[in-house]
Amino acid sequence: MELWFSEPHTKNVKLSIRVNRQLYSGESEFQRIDVFESPEFGRFLTLDGYMMLTEKDEFIYHEMMVHVPLAVHPNVKNVLVIGAGDGGVVRELVRYDTIEHIDMVEIDPMVVQVCREYLPFTTTGLDDPRVSIRYEDGLKFVRRCEDAYDLIIVDSTDPFGPGEGLFTKEFYGSCYKALHADGIMVNQHESPFYDEDVAAMQRTHARIVQSFPLSRLYQAHIPTYPSGHWLFGFASKKYHPLRDLREAEWNARRLSCRYYTTTLHKGAFYLPAYVEEMLVDVEPEC
Numbered sequence: 001m002e003l004w005f006s007e008p009h010t011k012n013v014k015l016s017i018r019v020n021r022q023l024y025s026g027e028s029e030f031q032r033i034d035v036f037e038s039p040e041f042g043r044f045l046t047l048d049g050y051m052m053l054t055e056k057d058e059f060i061y062h063e064m065m066v067h068v069p070l071a072v073h074p075n076v077k078n079v080l081v082i083g084a085g086d087g088g089v090v091r092e093l094v095r096y097d098t099i100e101h102i103d104m105v106e107i108d109p110m111v112v113q114v115c116r117e118y119l120p121f122t123t124t125g126l127d128d129p130r131v132s133i134r135y136e137d138g139l140k141f142v143r144r145c146e147d148a149y150d151l152i153i154v155d156s157t158d159p160f161g162p163g164e165g166l167f168t169k170e171f172y173g174s175c176y177k178a179l180h181a182d183g184i185m186v187n188q189h190e191s192p193f194y195d196e197d198v199a200a201m202q203r204t205h206a207r208i209v210q211s212f213p214l215s216r217l218y219q220a221h222i223p224t225y226p227s228g229h230w231l232f233g234f235a236s237k238k239y240h241p242l243r244d245l246r247e248a249e250w251n252a253r254r255l256s257c258r259y260y261t262t263t264l265h266k267g268a269f270y271l272p273a274y275v276e277e278m279l280v281d282v283e284p285e286c
């Protein structure tokens with residue numbers, strides 16, 4: 001008997017992955033958590049039936065969330081990570097010895113527990129002494145912060161369920177307030193490919209543009225995410241993601257990445273024409 005995991009991407013499209021076995025299934029206060037093992041993608045995590053990461057391609061997402069802003073901002077010492085219970089973002093952050101402190105705010109402690117047990121390839125940085133894990137609502141946490149962080153990374157789930165509050169104008173305004181005068185915020189921005197996702201992407205970007213003086217989107221190819229074409233948001237009080245790229249300085253760190261390079265960094269901000277057309281009414285010229 002064959003076992004398959006299937007996730008609908010639209011009413012007419014779904015992603016199906018052959019599964020060897022289900023390693024874990026449980027229900028937290030917030031969501032259903034499942035871990036599967038597959039011959040093609042290795043172990044993978046789903047929340048409420050939606051793909052969060054796979055062992056084979058998670059490095060793409062996490063490297064693009066972390067190394068893009070770190071190659072631009074010259075002095076990141078204090079970082080706030082919202083969500084990211086799988087630990088992948090923190091794993092990439094702790095590779096920088098210049099970072100002094102990382103607050104990771106995750107609403108669901110069970111996600112962290114399950115990932116520690118079944119997905120150790122993403123959780124290796126969670127025990128770094130610079131990391132403080134706080135189990136609470138990210139929106140409520142950031143409301144209390146002011147002028148506290150150099151970088152905020154919003155590694156949220158999709159804009160419904162537990163992650164819904166992390167896509168509001170209030171939330172992005174609170175992030176702006178929580179950043180230093182030269183702070184950067186990076187967020188996952190959904191896919192621009194399927195019609196069902198476009199409205200959410202445009203709405204999110206419009207709200208960020210209202211809060212930050214500089215906001216740009218960049219892209220990556222992530223095979224197991226809807227359409228494979230995925231966007232990230234770069235919002236800043238001061239730094240431009242291309243004009244302020246410190247290419248030589250970042251390369252001098254000699255960090256070994258499987259996806260990110262400073263050359264790719266530059267290309268990632270040059271979006272396809274169909275995506276640029278979607279942003280005409282919400283993204284100002286910078």
